[in-house]
Amino acid sequence: MKNILVTGGAGFIGSAFVRYMLERYPEYNILVYDKLTYAGNMDNLLPVHDEPRFRFERGDIADRDTVRRVLSDHQIDTVVNFAAESHVDRSILQADAFIHTDVVGVYLLLDEAKAHGVERFLHVSTDEVYGDIEEGKFSVETDPFAPNSPYAASKAGGELMVRAYHVTHGMNTVITRGSNTFGPYQYPEKLLPFFITEALEDRPLPLYGDGRQVRDWLYVEDHVSGIDLVLHKGVSGEAYNIAGEDNRCNIDVAHQMLDLLGKPHTLLKHVPDRAGHDRRYAMNCDKLRALGWQRAHHWEAALEATVRWYVDNAWWWRKIKTGEYLEYYKRQYAARLAAAE
Numbered sequence: 100m101k102n103i104l105v106t107g108g109a110g111f112i113g114s115a116f117v118r119y120m121l122e123r124y125p126e127y128n129i130l131v132y133d134k135l136t137y138a139g140n141m142d143n144l145l146p147v148h149d150e151p152r153f154r155f156e157r158g159d160i161a162d163r164d165t166v167r168r169v170l171s172d173h174q175i176d177t178v179v180n181f182a183a184e185s186h187v188d189r190s191i192l193q194a195d196a197f198i199h200t201d202v203v204g205v206y207l208l209l210d211e212a213k214a215h216g217v218e219r220f221l222h223v224s225t226d227e228v229y230g231d232i233e234e235g236k237f238s239v240e241t242d243p244f245a246p247n248s249p250y251a252a253s254k255a256g257g258e259l260m261v262r263a264y265h266v267t268h269g270m271n272t273v274i275t276r277g278s279n280t281f282g283p284y285q286y287p288e289k290l291l292p293f294f295i296t297e298a299l300e301d302r303p304l305p306l307y308g309d310g311r312q313v314r315d316w317l318y319v320e321d322h323v324s325g326i327d328l329v330l331h332k333g334v335s336g337e338a339y340n341i342a343g344e345d346n347r348c349n350i351d352v353a354h355q356m357l358d359l360l361g362k363p364h365t366l367l368k369h370v371p372d373r374a375g376h377d378r379r380y381a382m383n384c385d386k387l388r389a390l391g392w393q394r395a396h397h398w399e400a401a402l403e404a405t406v407r408w409y410v411d412n413a414w415w416w417r418k419i420k421t422g423e424y425l426e427y428y429k430r431q432y433a434a435r436l437a438a439a440e
């Protein structure tokens with residue numbers, strides 16, 4: 100492993116992985132390949148911009164010719180695929196881009212990686228492929244898929260193609276299924292960065308339904324250390340859950356965040372629920388632990404560090420909350436918030 104292609108490396112988790120890998124492995128070269136959609140942001144890579152082992156190429160994983168050229172030009176031996184459309188609410192509004200990237204893109208990337216003779220292919224997936232998990236249960240890697248949102252279904256489709264390329268073509272693949280991730284540089288459409296940045300401006304926080312939906316919260320640095328371990332030690336053809344094992348409901352998360360900011364709980368507004376909203380995600384993480392992983396960050400300290408980061412880095416999110424973001428905000432929230440008043 101020497102020349103690693105990180106697709107989607109200008110996004111939230113991909114950029115954290117790039118920063119982490121460059122620091123941890125002085126012998127690795129990293130090429131980020133990213134389409135720079137609304138969620139891709141070169142500011143996320145500023146900390147490594149001057150690092151000579153870091154390179155960037157703009158492109159689409161579903162563009163076969165460019166993928167082929169990039170694999171060859173940079174003598175890529177390892178692919179880590181973060182590239183995705185990643186937001187459930189956007190997939191409910193319009194799912195085309197999700198099929199393009201999370202299904203077709205994954206297939207084309209795999210196919211070119213095979214043709215080029217890539218030695219290892221890690222695909223980043225999500226706990227949402229398991230669907231809604233009833234109270235008391237924790238998903239294990241062998242559980243059947245039951246995706247409920249167009250986002251989850253597209254991620255399940257991509258994963259199945261990775262599996263097929265391993266079984267049929269003998270490709271050396273591994274898959275990670277991470278849980279709800281939070282931390283610095285997360286696009287402010289996902290629950291925590293959205294609520295933190297809105298609360299900082301004393302704006303209403305639209306909580307879907309009763310707010311009692313449960314997510315398993317994972318700090319981004321723990322997510323990338325899990326991916327690193329699976330990349331190096333995971334058994335080819337296998338999938339590994341990466342979970343914070345910190346199951347909390349949205350309303351409690353929001354209250355804790357508001358208390359850290361010193362903002363009133365009255366900012367929270369119960370709004371009409373998300374369609375097909377999964378009530379609970381929860382995963383068992385024993386398989387990854389058996390490889391030697393354990394999380395380094397606990398909820399309270401990680402939430403505090405995250406809140407502090409958004410307070411200290413308003414330059415980063417204020418630039419985002421313009422243009423396309425405001426159009427999306429209007430489509431997603433204007434009627435919901437009006438209904439809440």
Ligand code: NAD
Nearest residue numbers: 107109110111112134135136138139159160182183277280
């Ligand atoms: P993100 O939306 O912040 O970043 C996605 C990145 O992919 C962006 O930089 C975007 O420009 C790029 N991209 C999108 N389409 C592309 C294409 N066709 N070709 C090349 N680049 C493209 O997402 P994230 O939260 O960092 O998630 C990264 C990965 O982790 C995704 O595969 C996601 O499904 C998975 N995941 C995310 C979470 C989470 O809580 N955020 C949890 C588990 C798994």
Ligand code: TYD
Nearest residue numbers: 187279288289290291305306307312314349
């Ligand atoms: P999100 O960050 O979109 O992640 P996911 O849907 O992939 O789990 O949402 C996390 C939880 O927060 C989910 O139960 C939906 C809820 N949520 C709200 O209540 N209001 C919001 O505005 C958003 C974005 C999410």
